[in-house]
Amino acid sequence: MPRESFQQELDNLVGDVLGLGKEVGGSLENTVRAMETRDENLATSELGVDVRYKARGAELERDSMILQARQAPVARDLRLLYTVQSVTNHLVRSGALSEHICHALAETAGAERDEDLEASLVEMARTARNIFNEGLDIFENRDIDRARDLQAKDDKVDLLYSEAMNLIANPSDTGAGAPEWRMRAALMVHYLERIADHGVDIGGSTVFLVTGQRIEDAMRQYLERDINPDGE
Amino acid sequence: MTTPRRLKEEQKVAEAPENRRDERVDAPSRVAEAPSGSAGPSAIGMKITDLAAFYGSFKAVTDVSMDIQANKVTALIGPSGCGKSTYIRCLNRMHEVLPVARAEGRVMLGDQDIYAKNVDPVNIRRRIGMVFQKPNPFSKSIYENVAWGAKINGYRGNMDELVERSLRQAALWDEVKDRLKESGFGLSGGQQQRLCIARTLAVEPEVILMDEPASALDPVSTQKIEDTMSELKKQYTVVIVTHNMQQAARISDYTGFFYIVNMGDPGRLWEFDETEKIFSNPDRKETEDYVTGRFG
Amino acid sequence: MSQSSTQVDRQKDLGPEEGGNFKTSVGVRHGWDRFFAVLVFAATLFGLAVLGVLLVDVGLQGVPAISWQFLTSMGSADAESAGLLPAILGSIWLLGIVLVVAVPLGIGAAIYLEEYANDTWINRIIEINISNLAGVPSIIYGLLGLGVFVYIFGFGRSILSGGLILSLLILPVIIIATREAVRAVPQSMREGAFALGATRWESIRYHVLPQALPGALTGTILALSRAIGETAPLIAIGVVPYTTFLPEDFFSRFTAMPIQIYNWAGEPEEEFEILAAAGIVVLMLVLLISNAGAIWLRNKFQRRN
Numbered sequence: 001m002p003r004e005s006f007q008q009e010l011d012n013l014v015g016d017v018l019g020l021g022k023e024v025g026g027s028l029e030n031t032v033r034a035m036e037t038r039d040e041n042l043a044t045s046e047l048g049v050d051v052r053y054k055a056r057g058a059e060l061e062r063d064s065m066i067l068q069a070r071q072a073p074v075a076r077d078l079r080l081l082y083t084v085q086s087v088t089n090h091l092v093r094s095g096a097l098s099e100h101i102c103h104a105l106a107e108t109a110g111a112e113r114d115e116d117l118e119a120s121l122v123e124m125a126r127t128a129r130n131i132f133n134e135g136l137d138i139f140e141n142r143d144i145d146r147a148r149d150l151q152a153k154d155d156k157v158d159l160l161y162s163e164a165m166n167l168i169a170n171p172s173d174t175g176a177g178a179p180e181w182r183m184r185a186a187l188m189v190h191y192l193e194r195i196a197d198h199g200v201d202i203g204g205s206t207v208f209l210v211t212g213q214r215i216e217d218a219m220r221q222y223l224e225r226d227i228n229p230d231g232e
Numbered sequence: 233m234t235t236p237r238r239l240k241e242e243q244k245v246a247e248a249p250e251n252r253r254d255e256r257v258d259a260p261s262r263v264a265e266a267p268s269g270s271a272g273p274s275a276i277g278m279k280i281t282d283l284a285a286f287y288g289s290f291k292a293v294t295d296v297s298m299d300i301q302a303n304k305v306t307a308l309i310g311p312s313g314c315g316k317s318t319y320i321r322c323l324n325r326m327h328e329v330l331p332v333a334r335a336e337g338r339v340m341l342g343d344q345d346i347y348a349k350n351v352d353p354v355n356i357r358r359r360i361g362m363v364f365q366k367p368n369p370f371s372k373s374i375y376e377n378v379a380w381g382a383k384i385n386g387y388r389g390n391m392d393e394l395v396e397r398s399l400r401q402a403a404l405w406d407e408v409k410d411r412l413k414e415s416g417f418g419l420s421g422g423q424q425q426r427l428c429i430a431r432t433l434a435v436e437p438e439v440i441l442m443d444e445p446a447s448a449l450d451p452v453s454t455q456k457i458e459d460t461m462s463e464l465k466k467q468y469t470v471v472i473v474t475h476n477m478q479q480a481a482r483i484s485d486y487t488g489f490f491y492i493v494n495m496g497d498p499g500r501l502w503e504f505d506e507t508e509k510i511f512s513n514p515d516r517k518e519t520e521d522y523v524t525g526r527f528g
Numbered sequence: 529m530s531q532s533s534t535q536v537d538r539q540k541d542l543g544p545e546e547g548g549n550f551k552t553s554v555g556v557r558h559g560w561d562r563f564f565a566v567l568v569f570a571a572t573l574f575g576l577a578v579l580g581v582l583l584v585d586v587g588l589q590g591v592p593a594i595s596w597q598f599l600t601s602m603g604s605a606d607a608e609s610a611g612l613l614p615a616i617l618g619s620i621w622l623l624g625i626v627l628v629v630a631v632p633l634g635i636g637a638a639i640y641l642e643e644y645a646n647d648t649w650i651n652r653i654i655e656i657n658i659s660n661l662a663g664v665p666s667i668i669y670g671l672l673g674l675g676v677f678v679y680i681f682g683f684g685r686s687i688l689s690g691g692l693i694l695s696l697l698i699l700p701v702i703i704i705a706t707r708e709a710v711r712a713v714p715q716s717m718r719e720g721a722f723a724l725g726a727t728r729w730e731s732i733r734y735h736v737l738p739q740a741l742p743g744a745l746t747g748t749i750l751a752l753s754r755a756i757g758e759t760a761p762l763i764a765i766g767v768v769p770y771t772t773f774l775p776e777d778f779f780s781r782f783t784a785m786p787i788q789i790y791n792w793a794g795e796p797e798e799e800f801e802i803l804a805a806a807g808i809v810v811l812m813l814v815l816l817i818s819n820a821g822a823i824w825l826r827n828k829f830q831r832r833n
Contacts, residue, residue, distance in 0.1 A: 002526055072478055079512070357726075364720070368717060369720075370721075381724030385725055428720070432723070435724055
């Protein structure tokens with residue numbers, strides 16, 4: 001096949017991105033478990049991991065730019081390079097946010113917690129992790145039908161976000177927990193919502209990669225489509 | 233470099249009564265001429281409908297329909313042997329110069345069908361000029377190269393001015409102004425090609441066709457020619473066949489992709505759209521395979 | 529990807545005589561190279577040597593006999609007073625007729641056949657026949673001319689008949705040479721002209737013909753040289769051995785240099801042999817001058833292009 005070595009380089013680049021994605025996914029997994037089991041050691045082990053992710057992200061950016069300079073990509077190759085850079089950015093940010101959450105957990109290890117709020121946080125964390133993994137999976141398999149559904153799941157996250165913010169404003173009857181924990185809980189809500197967003201955007205980028213259309217335009221076209229073309 | 237002010241001055245000179253072109257005496261019909269001597273923007277586009285081209289009984293091109301927008305550059309790309317060169321030569325009736333070649337279909341230049349029964353191809357070829365792949369200057373002086381076409385078409389204006397204007401438009405004037413009497417062959421390949429462009433401009437065409445004009449040239453010459461094309465489209469309509477996809481992407485406004493499904497089939501127009509669409513998100517798989525170099 | 533199919537194996541067949549897959553010693557090949565160079569040089573030398581010997585022999589005999597009297601006297605049965613003037617003028621008249629008749633016809637026909645005629649079977653037959661005609665022995669042309677020009681047209685054994693026969697003789701050669709020259713003009717030049725809105729005649733007149741002219745002229749020069757030296761067709765129409773008068777008009781009887789030389793060479797007396805040699809020298813000089821003139825003309829066209 002023509003341009004085999006170029007195709008190989010593109011495949012390698014995508015492979016590297018997916019590798020980074022698996023690592024960040026692993027960090028997220030640890031974060032969720034640390035929240036579920038209140039495991040201080042697990043949280044501490046994640047500290048500083050964002051530095052590594054940023055470095056990997058810079059490498060991937062550079063590889064991508066070199067490919068663009070040398071190979072003059074157009075059409076789907078060009079869209080792939082743009083998507084790679086976009087997805088890499090989402091992954092690095094997600095990794096950093098995950099690290100920030102662990103940082104917060106480690107700092108408030110023994111503190112008193114608001115149990116309702118904590119439960120809500122844990123659910124948010126699980127949802128965010130699932131959405132992130134889903135987005136990455138969509139990118140790996142180029143499965144754009146699921147990307148549309150992922151946009152819908154984003155609504156669920158918004159719901160959880162509202163609930164959590166509500167609980168922060170109104171402490172439960174069982175106890176508000178330590179103030180320093182409560183403050184960090186508010187931050188964690190925010191971080192988790194962002195992580196979910198990144199996951200959804202990874203799915204959206206995949207739609208651009210495959211169809212050349214931004215997902216918002218695709219969604220709008222989908223919603224505005226003529227459901228009854230025969231005029232029933 | 234021709235500045236806009238200079239262009240306006242040249243326009244005034246060209247439209248002066250003494251510069252109006254003589255009608256060709258031996259033309260069998262009076263095809264409606266564009267305003268003679270006008271150097272202003274050409275409002276003439278071309279509309280091709282169901283064009284097919286033959287060499288004897290062999291059909292080389294089939295079913296091509298396209299709109300060529302005035303004052304824009306339209307690029308034609310596609311793998312070798314899919315009829316692009318044959319097609320473009322049908323647009324100024326050069327194809328039929330070969331004894332066994334013919335074309336069918338309608339090709340409108342403005343509101344004239346150039347294949348209509350009483351149309352003189354000689355006249356058409358002045359209005360639709362052509363620059364070829366390999367520079368082919370005449371074995372005459374640089375001045376004569378540019379002036380000859382205008383002379384035989386009965387130009388009655390100031391020939392010196394015409395030659396200078398044409399050479400300037402082709403971005404060659406500064407390099408040759410002191411050696412107009414020297415042979416055209418003494419120029420480099422890139423200069424020769426610009427000389428060919430200048431002589432085409434001297435007969436004041438409305439459309440300029442270019443069949444891989446830079447494929448035989450080095451990168452610097454190629455760049456100069458591409459810059460020239462960007463200037464030319466302000467006054468003319470340009471159609472270019474090119475094998476160089478980056479070139480098509482750089483300079484054209486519209487791109488047409490020609491394709492053959494099986495060996496021995498006639499070539500056809502597979503996709504035609506704005507250049508930015510063809511190179512970022514084409515509709516058809518074969519187009520995308522071709523522009524990304526995955527062909528073959 | 530398998531290694532064996534595209535890898536070059538440089539280890540094979542290493543030995544003192546061979547370096548890898550190719551023989552290193554090229555001495556034998558250079559030997560053949562030199563051998564053939566010598567061979568083709570010798571072939572050239574042979575031709576030149578024979579020509580040189582002939583010219584020297586003729587020159588030694590003939591040059592002393594060339595005098596003003598020789599060049600300006602009429603023919604005579606007496607070797608002392610015989611001169612070449614009528615023959616020289618006769619040849620010049622013939623050349624003139626051939627130039628006026630054969631050259632335009634030949635070049636015109638060639639242009640038509642190359643530029644205007646379609647590639648039909650008729651055209652191809654014509655092409656083959658022209659090549660054949662170029663090889664027909666000149667005596668045949670003489671007999672043809674005898675029948676057509678001398679008798680049917682009634683021109684008699686005149687200089688007009690002679691000129692027309694020679695024209696027919698060299699016409700195919702001119703056509704072929706001009707056709708080759710026209711064919712050698714690249715199609716791209718014509719296309720360049722057409723693309724500017726030129727008619728076919730305009731492309732021919734301003735581009736094809738000027739470019740083809742040097743080549744066409746070369747062929748024409750060769751043809752004219754041949755015409756000056758042709759003896760057989762003139763004999764066939766009964767050109768007299770010598771004349772005591774100069775040609776006055778196209779219908780005069782005449783003689784030409786080759787005929788005169790031929791006749792002198794046939795006389796038994798040694799004086800005539802010397803005259804023949806002298807005639808040959810003059811003929812060669814005339815040929816040389818006309819060739820040189822034509823080459824100068826051709827170079828002038830080439831430089832202008």
